[in-house]
Amino acid sequence: MLKKIMDGEHFFWKGGKEFLIDINNKILIENFPYNDDLNFYSLEKSKEPNKSPIRESFLGVDGEYYSFINFDKEFKFWFENTLLKDLSKANLEKHSFDKIVYWKEPDGWINSSKNKFINQNYAYLKLKLEELKNPKTDYFVSSNGLNQFIFESSEYEMYFNNCNESKDWIYPVKSIVINPKNKADFKQDHFEFLRTEEGYKLISVSSAKDNLK
Template identity: 35%
Template sequence: MKFKIFLFLTLLLSTISYSQQKSDWIRVENYDGSKIGYKDINGNVKIAVDLETTFAPPKYFNHIIPIFDLNNHNYYLLKNKQKIALDSVYISSDYELDCERENKIRFRDKKSRKIGFLNQNGNVIIPALYNYAAPFYNNLAVVLKNATRTCLEQGVDSLNCEHPIFKGGITQLINDKNQLVVDSIDTAIATNLNWYSLHVSATNKEQINRVSFKGVNGDFYSFIDYDKEFKNWFFNTFVPVVNQRSIKQLEKLSFIELTTWSENEQIWKNNKNSEVINSEFVEKLVSKVQFLLENPKNSFFNSSDLNPYIYQNKNYDEFYDCNGNLFKEKYPAYSFYINYVDANQSLEYQESIAFIKTEKGYKLFTYSFKN
């Protein structure tokens, strides 16, 4: 069978959790997934498996979750079964419900269609003032304000269209008290920032891997840029170790297990890194890295994701958020892709090596080699 091109940018829903709390309830489903409920960490049923929803609610129920049922009724549900904020559930552009982060969850005002935040008890703590608002990470959130809302569809009411588009406006950074921190921030840069690396100083000191923004109070807010950090780590740490052909050092730069596709068995295989990293594997890695360095036009790097059907054991628990998606704001993943072309520059096949940030730094965790 032909070698398959595997791009690790694909689907990322998850099976396991972000830092799950003991008080969290866990979503459970019936045999065909048509009904859901929740159980506690000990397996006790807290909400019977009889909820029928249009959109899947969060995998973990901390204090508050959104519900959107088959009759288009939507609301937020507390653990005491109280329903609040009727017809105000926030749904993302990719049709995903929000989940509680840092004791906050987004809601959408049913009249203005703008976004605000509820606290864990369902009380409004940030009014619906924003055209868009990202979740809070480290008590900071990126928001869009004063933009004009239009529709992708022609002749549709801009407040009720399925695919809204925002033009103009200002992208800002606010804190959890709804106070303005940075008046204008580049959205493209903001998507790559490690919000947990915040450093505040009176002067703007240029630092490797960091970007800074001047706050409204005159201080400079500095964050690690994940893209810069990963590139520097790859070329200045990973590549030298590979070229040294040190099995022991390469194991230290690898995740506890390495995942690859088995063409013979037609399955993804997860093996301990010590079972994979031998002299033969190292030589393969040396050749791939050398080709990558010598053929920059035929190689590229990109942010990556995890596939829940592959990365589903307990080793990956910490990498997922409350919705079961990759917690990329804390544990980003990256892949390097190598394109092999024929004499006509047509793609013959592609190989890749993927990395994920852990508490101990970036680690190699997946590879896809033809030979």
């Protein structure tokens, strides 16, 4: 890998190889492209590539396959097969964090119990999530860390390290962003899901129409 100077203060790396190594600097996988969507705590080894739809497999130098859960694949598989297939109030509550944070003008971010929030906003939630079943709906999924300035209370502590940084390498936040049907409107609907030990949980919502209660 060569260090290329762009100007007096900035540089970038060009060429070289990427490997996956263990804690003893032993090479496990050659030509291993960096991917921050891989859950490195989910390693499984096998003689054949893992067939799970949420895993990625890589051939190791020892001839065996190393597979890892891909957060993006995991979330989309869960979302399509667990949440979207059952948009009942009970299922939404089951797959929601105990508290849901939502944006409301002019108050800003508001904390609500999941039962209260879903009961008050179920019609909106179901309507917007139903839209995602339509292939013509314009939306995308992005990855973030938990915002330490919004999620400050004790129930979120396990999702941050000692420096109050989001532990997104194991507990990422997946955001579904729905673009408006009217392209002249720049506001979007946001649904955020936190990966927890019990699976993905709805944790934050913001509405383009500011119609949350």
